[in-house]
Amino acid sequence: MNLKVVAFDADDTLFVNEPYFQETEEKFCALMQDYLSHQGLSQExxxxxxxxxxxYGYGIKGYTLSMIEAAITLSNHTLSVETIEKIIQYGKELLQKPIELLEGVEETLQALHGKYKLIVATKGDLKDQQRKLHDSGxxxxxxxxxxxADKQVVNYEKLLKRLEINADEFFMIGNSxxxxxxPVLALGGYAVHVPYHTNWEHEKIAHQVVHPNxxxxxxxxxxxxxxxQ
Amino acid sequence: MNLKVVAFDADDTLFVNEPYFQETEEKFCALMQDYLSHQGLSQExxxxxxxxxxxYGYGIKGYTLSMIEAAITLSNHTLSVETIEKIIQYGKELLQKPIELLEGVEETLQALHGKYKLIVATKGDLKDQQRKLHDSGxxxxxxxxxxxADKQVVNYEKLLKRLEINADEFFMIGNSxxxxxxPVLALGGYAVHVPYHTNWEHEKIAHQVVHPNxxxxxxxxxxxxxxxQ
Structure with a gap:
């Protein structure tokens, strides 16, 4: 390998994220329990x-707007203003969650620091992701x-162009x-998967990955x- | 000048933006006219x-959430669900506005292309800004x-670090x-101001700028x- 850049995903790779979204979804379902079953609410x-x-793309602000929209639909347009205020508050709380580093992250960064250009490559709200990285120390x-904006092949192509490196000089570490x-393997880069105990439905794939890189x-x-070495 | 990167602001420098926000604000004020005067609504x-x-940072999603929150406050928590749905719709419309290039932009880009590394340096929602640049052609x-995330000195410092250039190799073109x-002048870079006929209240400054760069x-x-040359 002739690597120049080692990139880390942020959410659920460096620090806890999905459990916070799940906790918010629990609160959303509790708030809306008069309208439908937990499963029905989650699905909507x-x-x-x-x-x-x-x-909207990814991130908490779009998620909050989607919660409001789903709640209005689920209530058949009879929702109370108080409920909408609570949802806005859930979104603001999610934007202020404490940062909980995952095990081994700091040790790994210490070992790699100075040997490669290390970057964070993540999706979500710009300001929120920068805040989390800052608060993580x-x-x-x-x-x-x-x-x-997303993590599809085209987005990684843009990233490599911005970094002015070839795909085989790029190594990605993430939980999805x-x-x-x-997408990194598709371009000819290297990747490792560090599974986290929980994953958003949208990130799941059904097949196994086997690849030399x-x-x-x-x-x-x-x-x-x-x-x- | 020994420039490497010429950066263009996007909104109201490359294409129309603030008039779309003002149009949305007009619609917001019309929607809420039973509660307060136009000026009172705008202020809130x-x-x-x-x-x-x-x-929230900058961008349309945060703006939409703020419209909902302001409307709830302005109505003293008596707002109808239909009004909130309309506000969500205004936000979605704002995210899909056509791109109207400003005069001289394409001619300028053609003249500079290949002579410097040209970039767009903008704030707002990531996905929205990428969509607009794409749609602009x-x-x-x-x-x-x-x-x-913002355009303060610290944000430009990060930008220069990411670009791996010194401030005196950076030239910024924008309407604010x-x-x-x-902030670009404060770091030792170069900047030109191309005024647009209208500016968001938050972007206004009271004094004149005089500087050799x-x-x-x-x-x-x-x-x-x-x-x-």
Whole structure:
């Protein structure tokens, strides 16, 4: 490998994220329990999120707008203003969650720092992702953060162009096979998968990944012997 | 000048933006006219936007959430669900506005293309800004787009670090003295101001700018003789 850039996904790779969204969804379902079953509410919210994804992209602000829209639909337009205010508040709370580093992250960054250009490559709200990285205390390990509109092949192509490197000089570390692994492999880059115990429905894929440039790790620290001889 | 990167602001520098926000605000005020005067409504909306800026950052999704929040407050929590649905719809319409290029932009980009690394440096929603650049048909002139969480000195410092250039190798073109000119000059870069006929309240500054690295232009094409000998 002739690597120049090692990129880390942020949410559920560096620090806790999906459990916070799930906690918010629990609160949303409790708030709306008079209207439908938990499962029915979750499904409607997911449907609204996906329908709005093209317009809103990823991140908490779009998620909050989708919660409001789904709640209005679910209530057959009879929702109270108080309920909408609570949903706006849930969104604001989600934007202020504490940062909980995942195990082995700091050790890994210490080992790789100075040996490659380290970046964060994540999707979501720009300001929110920058806030989280700042609050994580990990900012000084990274050359910079790249917030991506999406993590499809075309988005990684743009990223490589911006970084002025070839795909085989790029190594991605993340918890999503769909977003962090498959598009990078498709371009000829390297990727490792560090599974997290929970994943958003939208990030799931049904098949196994087998590729010479790819490995699944049990812990993020296992990337150290791969990248540091 | 030993320039490497010439950066263009997007909104109201490359294409129309603020008039679309003003049009939306007009619709918001018409919708809420039973509650307060036009001026009172505008003031409350602006107050809510600024109060949420730290949490939401710039862009249409945060603006939509602030409209909903301001409307609820203005109605003393008696707002109808239909009104909230209309506000969500206004936000979605704003995210799908046609792109109207400003005069002289394409001529300027053609003249500078290939002579410098041209980038877009803008704030707002990541996905929205990428969509607008794509729809503008100007994407091929630019090396890439940088969406910034804000345009203060610290944000330009991060930008220069990401670009791996010094401030005196950076030239910024924009319609906001506050966001596109002052922080760039403070770092030792170059900037020109191309005023647009209307400006968001938050972007206004009260004083004149006089600096050897700075000029005000009447038209964006006037930057061509400055940058191309």
């Amino acid at each position: 919210l997911f449907k609204t999120e996906i329908a709005n994804l093209d317009l 990990l900012g000084h390990y990274f050359h910079h953060i790249e917030v991506m 096979l769909k977003s962090d692994v498959l 790819f490995r699944t790790l049990n812990k993020i620290t296992e990337v150290i012997p791969i990248l540091v | 909306l602006f107050k809510t936007e600024i109060a949420n800026l730290d949490l 100007l994407g091929h002139y630019f090396h890439h787009i940088e969406v910034m 003295l506050k966001s596109d000119v002052l 700075f000029r005000t232009l009447n038209k964006i094409t006037e930057v061509i003789p400055i940058l191309v």
